[in-house]
Amino acid sequence: MLAIDCRQLVKTYPARPPVEAVRGLDLQVQQGECFGLLGPNGAGKTTTIEILEGLLRPTSGAVQLLGRRWGGRNDLAIKQRIGISLQETRLPDKLSVMEILTLFRSFYRDGIEPEEVMRRVSLQDKARSWVVKLSGGQRQRLAVACALVGDPELLFLDEPTTGLDPTARRQLWDVIRSFRNQGRAVLLTTHYMDEAQRLCDRVAIVDQGRVIALGTPTKLIATLGGQEVIELELTGSAIQDDSPIVHGLSGLPGVHGVQREQARYALAVSDAHLVLPRLLEWLSGQGLVLGSLGTRHASLEDVFIQHAGRRLTEPADDA
């Protein structure tokens, strides 16, 4: 049985013109899998996850969680088995960590004791602290603790680490990993590529309400044709027609793909050290002048650029 099975999901918000937040999205998440929805702001990640969580009704499409569909008597049964952390929830300022977890625990038939949940997210020392006194990372861990307290089989986390410092992010990753390691499923959204790459077993790259790439991070990067990327920028004479340049770069031995963005080019290569001498030779032969040159490992960002034709981190309209 799939943890999440979602087919041809569509969500259109009535407006003039109608806003198509999700346009035919398919997702299958296995038990024991940490699945990431990766995409820029406004890609439809939050709308998708809120439909899966039962908080929004889809315009069309089918959703099954743990073998059940939302609606009627199923609602409470599903809610008993899933845990949720929303993108922004301001928990009551003047309740303590312990009190909030006890409150959330009381909603679930079966669950974990608040003390145990606090230990899992390393908040034992803060049991008696009011929410208003917690740091951003501690609040986020409390939000995840509220999601864990019902001992769910399936965990939804919407942008769990946004705005956290690196230490706080790593602490939260540990919590998520240990949950996954119990054989349970996690669906999280993020716009951090490194998070998706390190934390998720599989990733769906979402843009404009559709899945544009799906697979394990390693496989997705492998589709670029190379593990490394050479980035270069040309200066000098205004380049009117760049297709000969793209064509020429693609023709170099060892280059598997070329992405262009104005005067910047990114070459997907298997071995940068073998390609570089040939590249420099070709450039000087063409009379082209380098503005900058660098190499790095390929990332999911490159996958996104390849499919969407732009950068993931570009400022986009907020969701």
Next chain:
Amino acid sequence: MTRRRSPLAQLILARLREFWREPEAIFWVYGFPILLVVALGVAFRSKPVERINVDLVGALGSAVRSVSQILARASHPGDLEIRVRRCEEPICERRLRTGKTDLVLWVKAGPIYRYGYDRTRAEGRLARVVVHDVLQRAAGRADRGTVLPDREEQQPGGRYIDFLLPGLLGMSLMGGGLWGVGYVIVDIRIRKLLRRLLATPMRRSHFLAGIMISRLLFMVPELLLLLLFARLTFGVVVHGSLLALLLLILLGAFTFAGIGLLVASRARTMESVSGLMNLVMLPMWVLSGIFFTSDRFPDFMQPAIKVLPLTALIDAMRAVMLEGLGLATQLPQIGLLVGWSVVSFVLALKLFRWS
């Protein structure tokens, strides 16, 4: 697997804790009504008229002198002290107009008396009667028949503070119900906490019941405190049954909590809910007889005034507290309150914006 606590009890407990940890809320709920009782009780304490101010106008001659002596020596008729002052006519008239004197007495040889006073002021009319009586007695008029010593009564119940207290109780119930429920719900909605709670298997009925019950739990001690305070400081007593009063308080708290729920059922911002609440409360503040009896409004308005929940609540509480009547005599008011709560609840549940 583990011991499970009641979700309803936890929701109520959370509300109570949040309330107790908010010092300002404590002040507005518990301190403010008491301050209001003190201020109004002191300002409007019913004290009898103790002194009559009389201004004498007339050329200083034997007539004026004799009147002035008679009035000064008059042995405090009915515990009243008469203070006489001679002054020029224009000054006296101005003093009369501004309420600094109660009576102007023109005296001419003869003696000829003429009284000037403001007919709309009780003090003026009292001064006219008393001064005339004193002067006539001095001139030899005698009482006919036998007048036994006065039997004086002063019972709590007829004072302004006695009248005011039920009004203030009603006002607290209205404000507490509307703000306590309406504000809290909109706050939870704005924080997206409502959304988060809905993602759990929490029952919606538990959520609403938790807010209502915690509100009742704040209100009852508040009003009992107010009653006790008024008893200790002003000697205000409840003539009817305390249980009947408590039932009315509970019914009132419930009704206004229901109206608060209705007001907050759609509102998405604090501004919109505050505006709606003032819209609902303002007519009742003015019309429902908190500070003065609503009978003062013209007859054609009375049907509309009587149908307001606060009017019904205050009328019923006054009947129990001041007249000692039982609940059976207040069935129309009670029915009206029950009607308001049922309608508010049903509408609120239909309209409530959960997401």
